[in-house]
Amino acid sequence: MTETSAIAQGAARRTANGKSRTRIQLRNRERILQAALQVFSQYGFRGATLDQIAGESGLSKPNLLYYFPSKEAMHQDLLQALLTAWLDPLRALDASGDPLEEILAYVKRKLELARDYPRESRLFANEILQGAPRILPILETDLRALVDETAETIRGWCAAGRLAPVDPVHLIFSIWALTQHYADFQVQVTAVLGQDNPFEAAEAHLETLFRRLLTPG
Amino acid sequence: MTETSAIAQGAARRTANGKSRTRIQLRNRERILQAALQVFSQYGFRGATLDQIAGESGLSKPNLLYYFPSKEAMHQDLLQALLTAWLDPLRALDASGDPLEEILAYVKRKLELARDYPRESRLFANEILQGAPRILPILETDLRALVDETAETIRGWCAAGRLAPVDPVHLIFSIWALTQHYADFQVQVTAVLGQDNPFEAAEAHLETLFRRLLTPG
DNA sequence: CGTTCTTTTGACCGATTGGTCAAATTCAAT
DNA sequence: ATTGAATTTGACCAATCGGTCAAAAGAACG
Numbered sequence: 001m002t003e004t005s006a007i008a009q010g011a012a013r014r015t016a017n018g019k020s021r022t023r024i025q026l027r028n029r030e031r032i033l034q035a036a037l038q039v040f041s042q043y044g045f046r047g048a049t050l051d052q053i054a055g056e057s058g059l060s061k062p063n064l065l066y067y068f069p070s071k072e073a074m075h076q077d078l079l080q081a082l083l084t085a086w087l088d089p090l091r092a093l094d095a096s097g098d099p100l101e102e103i104l105a106y107v108k109r110k111l112e113l114a115r116d117y118p119r120e121s122r123l124f125a126n127e128i129l130q131g132a133p134r135i136l137p138i139l140e141t142d143l144r145a146l147v148d149e150t151a152e153t154i155r156g157w158c159a160a161g162r163l164a165p166v167d168p169v170h171l172i173f174s175i176w177a178l179t180q181h182y183a184d185f186q187v188q189v190t191a192v193l194g195q196d197n198p199f200e201a202a203e204a205h206l207e208t209l210f211r212r213l214l215t216p217g
Numbered sequence: 218m219t220e221t222s223a224i225a226q227g228a229a230r231r232t233a234n235g236k237s238r239t240r241i242q243l244r245n246r247e248r249i250l251q252a253a254l255q256v257f258s259q260y261g262f263r264g265a266t267l268d269q270i271a272g273e274s275g276l277s278k279p280n281l282l283y284y285f286p287s288k289e290a291m292h293q294d295l296l297q298a299l300l301t302a303w304l305d306p307l308r309a310l311d312a313s314g315d316p317l318e319e320i321l322a323y324v325k326r327k328l329e330l331a332r333d334y335p336r337e338s339r340l341f342a343n344e345i346l347q348g349a350p351r352i353l354p355i356l357e358t359d360l361r362a363l364v365d366e367t368a369e370t371i372r373g374w375c376a377a378g379r380l381a382p383v384d385p386v387h388l389i390f391s392i393w394a395l396t397q398h399y400a401d402f403q404v405q406v407t408a409v410l411g412q413d414n415p416f417e418a419a420e421a422h423l424e425t426l427f428r429r430l431l432t433p434g
Numbered sequence: 435c436g437t438t439c440t441t442t443t444g445a446c447c448g449a450t451t452g453g454t455c456a457a458a459t460t461c462a463a464t
Numbered sequence: 465a466t467t468g469a470a471t472t473t474g475a476c477c478a479a480t481c482g483g484t485c486a487a488a489a490g491a492a493c494g
Contacts, residue, residue: 022440022441022491024440024441024491025440025441028441041346042346042347042348043261043263043264043347044260044261044263044264044343044346045264046260046261046263046264046265047260047261047262047263047264047347048263049480049481049482050481050482050483051480051481051482059442060442060443060444061443061482061483062442062443062444062483062484062485063441063442063443065482065483065484066440066441066442070482070483071482071483122346125342125346125401125402126261126346128401128402128404128405129258129259129261129339129342129343129346129401130259130260130264131259131404132404132405132408136404136408139404139405139408139409140408140411143405143408143409144408144409144411147409164429166422166425167418167421167422169409169410170415170418170419170422171422173398173399173406173409173419174395174422174426176398176402177394177395177397177398177402178391178394178395180394181390181393181394181398182390184342184345184346185342185345185393185394187345187348187349187353187356188345188349188356188360189390191349191353191356191357191360191361192356192360192361192364192386192390193386194357194361198387201384201387202387202390204384205383205384205387205388205391208383208430209391209426209430212381212429212430213425213426213429213430239461239462239470239471241461241470241471242470242471245471266450266451266452267451267452267453268450268451268452276472277472277473277474278452278453278473279453279454279455279472279473279474280471280472280473282452282453282454283470283471283472287452287453288452288453435494436493436494437492437493437494438491438492438493438494439490439491439492439493440489440490440491440492441488441489441490441491442487442488442489442490443485443486443487443488443489444485444486444487444488445484445485445486445487446483446484446485447482447483447484447485448481448482448483449480449481449482449483450479450480450481450482451478451479451480451481452477452478452479452480453476453477453478453479454475454476454477455473455474455475455476455477456473456474456475456476457472457473457474457475458471458472458473458474459470459471459472459473460469460470460471460472461468461469461470461471462467462468462469462470463466463467463468463469464465464466464467464468
């Protein structure tokens with residue numbers, strides 16, 4: 001189990017009300033969140049059990065509940081950490097940069113996220129599949145605002161003839177769909193390809209796809 | 218609850234060992250499968266409970282188990298019916314037709330499936346997210362063979378210059394990813410769009426996308 | 435060393451899980 | 465109307481669910 005480079009760090013050095021955390025707390029919260037991520041991302045919230053998470057983390061079940069008040073709290077922590085990491089690359093899209101290269105860079109960054117954090121991607125997919133009961137408000141406000149803003153940028157690029165005309169929001173959906181597919185449907189992809197690392201070919205394919213879609217003229 | 222036009226018909230008039238089914242059996246098996254589809258597609262296999270399915274179907278829990286030997290059996294029935302319906306459009310791709318129009322027709326058909334049978338799409342997504350424990354063998358044999366075959370057709374089209382050069386398998390992945398996204402992530406799509414029916418715009422967008430990707434020259 | 439605080443755990447709780455079964459009810463065909 | 469089969473259900477089961485608690489074990493510090 002790799003502990004390096006986790007998106008969801010339970011390792012905030014201070015708790016919500018300011019108390020500092022011990023070395024042991026830091027280590028164990030992280031172990032629990034990693035185990036919870038593993039289990040939640042595979043079975044969804046309802047399908048996951050504390051016993052599975054306990055087994056995966058190597059801690060006893062009551063010990064989990066010493067660090068987290070409930071199963072729900074673990075899931076919340078994971079989702080919250082995920083959402084910021086998930087949306088950041090979209091924020092990084094620079095309106096003053098070269099349109100095509102900006103978008104291709106975003107595609108590449110998103111595909112790298114899918115490659116390096118497939119469990120996080122599947123956790124998110126599970127939440128959406130279940131109707132997003134815990135993050136729907138965020139989707140309708142924060143995410144929607146961010147997408148609207150980005151769409152406006154893209155619309156500007158199209159209007160200026162620097163990008164082939166395209167529906168900006170559906171373009172964003174396409175980027176999400178294509179990149180997340182390689183994480184969420186990894187089992188299917190590798191089953192069909194009969195090989196383990198589709199990401200190199202995927203990157204080349206997606207660059208071709210978006211270049212042809214968006215190159216003006 | 219619409220009962221018309223279900224992909225997963227539990228309504229085979231004869232059981233596996235040849236016994237014919239009564240009117241009541243036909244009706245109740247169908248009601249159970251529809252309810253099970255609703256629940257499984259939202260919560261996954263593990264997260265779904267017989268009590269939920271019982272409530273959704275309006276039948277008592279022991280009554281469910283009069284028509285199906287187990288929760289597992291309901292899930293199996295749904296997956297099996299789904300798989301054939303899911304793969305058929307790909308089989309319908311005609312090597313002797315016009316390349317671009319054949320592929321665009323497939324994209325359209327697949328998007329219609331996502332629009333008309335989103336629960337089936339989510340059921341499949343859930344199964345894959347969980348590692349495809351019940352259908353991995355089928356993916357590795359039947360699906361892979363079908364994809365290989367189709368890829369060969371597409372490769373031929375590319376080689377003949379009738380289609381812009383493209384990785385055929387990743388093209389197929391792209392079609393799946395883009396069309397299923399509108400079913401599996403419907404909640405997110407409508408939350409961001411703030412409107413309910415994204416499919417009309419999606420169809421136009423996807424036609425543009427694949428036309429630009431695949432038009433030769 | 436002893437003391438205090440943190441961490442861990444075994445035993446346990448009521449609720450829910452998938453599933454069983456015998457008895458009751460409804461149906462279809464005479 | 466009677467009968468025999470098909471259907472439905474209330475009561476029940478062992479296992480598992482998320483979560484509690486008091487007591488034990490481990491760190492930290494003077």
